[in-house]
Amino acid sequence: MRNLLRLIFQYRVLILFIIFEIFSFVLIIVTGSYQEARFYHAGQKLNNTISNKFQNTRDYLSIYKENKRLAEENTRLYNLLKSSYRISYVDSSFAGDTIGVRQYTYIGARVINNSVNKKYNYITLDKGSNQGIEPEMAVICDEGIVGMVKTVSENFCVALSLLNPRFGVSAKIKNSGFYGPLSWKETSADNAIMEDIPHHAIINIGDTILTSGYGSVFPENCMIGVISKFKLKGGNYYEITVKLATDFQRLNRVQVIRNEFRNEIITLEQSTANE
Amino acid sequence: MSKGPIPIIIQFVVLVLLQLLLFNNIRFSGFINPYVYVLFFILLPFDFSGSLMLVLGLAMGLILDLFMGTPGVHSLATVLIAFVRPGVLNLIAPHDGYDLNTLPRVSQMGLIWFVKYAAIIIVIHHLVLFYAEVFSFSHFFFTLLKVFLSSVFTLVFIVLSQFFVFRK
Numbered sequence: 003m004r005n006l007l008r009l010i011f012q013y014r015v016l017i018l019f020i021i022f023e024i025f026s027f028v029l030i031i032v033t034g035s036y037q038e039a040r041f042y043h044a045g046q047k048l049n050n051t052i053s054n055k056f057q058n059t060r061d062y063l064s065i066y067k068e069n070k071r072l073a074e075e076n077t078r079l080y081n082l083l084k085s086s087y088r089i090s091y092v093d094s095s096f097a098g099d100t101i102g103v104r105q106y107t108y109i110g111a112r113v114i115n116n117s118v119n120k121k122y123n124y125i126t127l128d129k130g131s132n133q134g135i136e137p138e139m140a141v142i143c144d145e146g147i148v149g150m151v152k153t154v155s156e157n158f159c160v161a162l163s164l165l166n167p168r169f170g171v172s173a174k175i176k177n178s179g180f181y182g183p184l185s186w187k188e189t190s191a192d193n194a195i196m197e198d199i200p201h202h203a204i205i206n207i208g209d210t211i212l213t214s215g216y217g218s219v220f221p222e223n224c225m226i227g228v229i230s231k232f233k234l235k236g237g238n239y240y241e242i243t244v245k246l247a248t249d250f251q252r253l254n255r256v257q258v259i260r261n262e263f264r265n266e267i268i269t270l271e272q273s274t275a276n277e
Numbered sequence: 278m279s280k281g282p283i284p285i286i287i288q289f290v291v292l293v294l295l296q297l298l299l300f301n302n303i304r305f306s307g308f309i310n311p312y313v314y315v316l317f318f319i320l321l322p323f324d325f326s327g328s329l330m331l332v333l334g335l336a337m338g339l340i341l342d343l344f345m346g347t348p349g350v351h352s353l354a355t356v357l358i359a360f361v362r363p364g365v366l367n368l369i370a371p372h373d374g375y376d377l378n379t380l381p382r383v384s385q386m387g388l389i390w391f392v393k394y395a396a397i398i399i400v401i402h403h404l405v406l407f408y409a410e411v412f413s414f415s416h417f418f419f420t421l422l423k424v425f426l427s428s429v430f431t432l433v434f435i436v437l438s439q440f441f442v443f444r445k
Contacts, residue, residue, distance in 0.1 A: 026338065
């Protein structure tokens with residue numbers, strides 16, 4: 003008996019090895035789909051909790067790429083929107099015909115320089131004439147309008163920010179349809195002033211302000227902001243303070259909008275004015 | 278990184294976590310899976326108890342199996358390398374044997390010796406692991422290619438670790 007024990011002790015490594023390997027081998031063979039599923043489940047539960055945390059981190063690290071992808075998808079979807087097409091209500095088309103002529107084309111761009119605290123604020127975008135950008139094209143983001151392209155180089159462009167006294171847009175009150183010019187009065191980065199609303203217009207704080215579509219730069223009904231306060235100025239006209247929907251401090255992905263009919267409209271308007 | 282039990286336990290835990298959380302997520306072109314946890318067995322002291330190493334091998338193999346959902350596959354490979362490691366060390370021993378005050382590290386044994394030693398252990402481990410994983414020889418050469426490429430990557434990571442983590 004003692005000899006046997008000594009023998010076992012002497013060859014303990016080999017014996018352990020054989021036992022462990024047989025154990026592992028049997029594990030591989032006997033674990034049918036059911037045991038494997040149970041086995042997998044037990045480990046996987048714990049693993050999932052850990053890898054979830056890791057996945058969150060990974061998601062965060064890939065947020066730049068993901069944002070880019072989403073912005074590109076947004077551009078594509080904007081271009082498919084019904085409002086990007088011009089529907090000509092003449093005899094040859096029928097109601098419900100959405101296959102009109104494209105009026106607005108969206109070009110996705112990224113903000114590479116931006117200021118909010120100067121008197122004249124400008125935004126630099128990473129798209130230029132090579133990508134189809136021209137001066138006087140509208141710039142919007144998901145939240146609301148951003149500005150208007152001012153100068154263009156081959157691969158970049160500089161846009162007038164809405165936070166620039168040189169920028170102006172025709173705005174309207176969504177509920178009542180009254181419209182007037184909207185511009186920034188060098189106040190804070192989240193307010194702009196809308197003027198020329200007649201005193202008989204019904205105005206409520208919180209009313210939505212949209213673009214009117216006049217001026218052939220911005221499409222109609224782009225979000226600008228909401229009314230935060232208003233006062234009568236000179237007795238006849240309201241001066242409305244609009245809280246801007248766009249957060250200019252966190253601007254990143256924007257859409258530049260080309261109005262395909264802009265030249266036609268401007269030529270027509272000029273020829274009328276010259277008469 | 279001395280010989281005491283605490284550093285060995287830390288190495289064990291850190292390598293299991295690294296394998297599960299980092300290296301399992303590295304899938305170069307789909308079939309290169311580096312199994313860097315082998316480093317644990319490579320780094321054990323020269324005179325480490327054979328039976329204890331087998332127990333550690335089984336433990337590490339089973340833990341990895343549990344998390345990867347591959348019962349028996351990793352433990353088969355880790356127990357095997359725990360068993361053959363003393364033999365491998367004897368095979369490539371310097372003429373005057375090992376100085377038991379040193380550890381198997383690049384800094385102490387030289388780069389060439391270490392690469393030779395690590396490569397043998399890694400290839401044995403990966404051979405057993407990949408063939409046990411598919412559990413057939415039907416795609417023999419495809420599996421062999423996987424073994425070869427994964428071994429190269431594991432070796433690169435392990436040798437790099439010698440320069441960045443175990444410098445002194």
